């Protein structure tokens with residue numbers, strides 16, 4: 053299996069490293085626009101192989117897409133990260149240009165690839181990659197839900213003093229302030245979380261989760277990479293090993309949840325064909341309202357992208 057990761061920065065290099073040391077692919081190609089940068093990162097990861105004992109080949113290239121040819125999965129992390137005081141949406145015009153040009157190059161050389169978008173604003177960059185690639189919606193998706201759910205699970209594990217492994221949760225909606233964590237569908241070793249934690253503490257955890265990316269941007273001056281890079285690698289693994297994992301993933305909705313033509317995080321089954329199935333949960337009225345708010349926000353940013361593209365045309 054061959055996997056390309058575009059963008060050899062913090063998230064892309066972390067993702068490539070996880071793909072390599074966990075031997076998720078035989079070959080990982082890292083691409084960046086900065087001369088020598090991807091080559092250096094790929095070489096560093098390869099030099100770690102005798103220490104961490106793996107044989108995945110890592111190759112770095114500067115903008116040479118011929119080396120990515122025949123990739124089974126491509127992860128797009130290229131683009132600016134936000135700085136303190138910015139929202140993810142502030143990145144739209146720069147990152148849309150980058151994601152769209154990268155996607156064109158990817159499909160030219162790997163027409164059968166499954167594309168996982170990571171660049172922000174996530175839901176709208178997934179839209180940008182999807183319309184540029186002209187691939188079926190099952191083959192172009194965005195990573196955010198695994199990360200957001202992981203933050204929620206990590207905060208819960210800390211509050212309850214239990215292993216994060218035993219916390220199962222699902223979260224829906226856009227990757228931003230309007231994301232929709234679902235305490236009703238959160239369990240700890242099979243026990244509903246609401247039996248183990250008070251409402252006030254749970255609400256505080258939900259709020260911290262919604263602001264999880266911003267908390268790290270404030271601490272570090274740039275956005276997170278260890279959890280995001282690992283989350284993208286986990287999606288790659290589900291696809292290349294046909295694991296049929298159930299994850300929240302950003303995909304174009306076509307009638308599911310009563311939503312049409314908007315890209316939002318929903319629970320899916322992820323396997324060798326990409327999105328094998330979208331799972332439709334029964335939401336109560338409050339949850340439906342939260343999802344509707346999220347849909348409205350993502351739709352607005354999608355329209356902003358349409359205007360940017362129309363102005364360029």
Ligand SMILES: NC(=O)C1=CN([C@@H]2O[C@H](COP(=O)(O)OP(=O)(O)OC[C@H]3O[C@@H](n4cnc5c(N)ncnc54)[C@H](O)[C@@H]3O)[C@@H](O)[C@H]2O)C=CC1
Nearest residue numbers: 059061062063084085130131132133170171172195196280
């Ligand atoms: N979906 C999610 O949950 C998350 C998304 N992100 C997003 O991922 C993106 C990357 O973040 P970082 O890795 O921290 O940024 P970074 O600045 O460390 O790396 C980005 C890399 O992209 C490269 N790049 C720019 N234009 C390119 C092009 N046309 N072709 C190839 N490479 C190009 C840059 O040279 C740079 O090395 C950002 O947009 C960030 O907001 C970050 C964390 C989580």
Ligand SMILES: O=C([O-])CC(=O)C(=O)O
Nearest residue numbers: 134140172265266275276
């Ligand atoms: O917060 C950011 O800008 C990066 C990101 O999407 C996250 O870490 O959730």
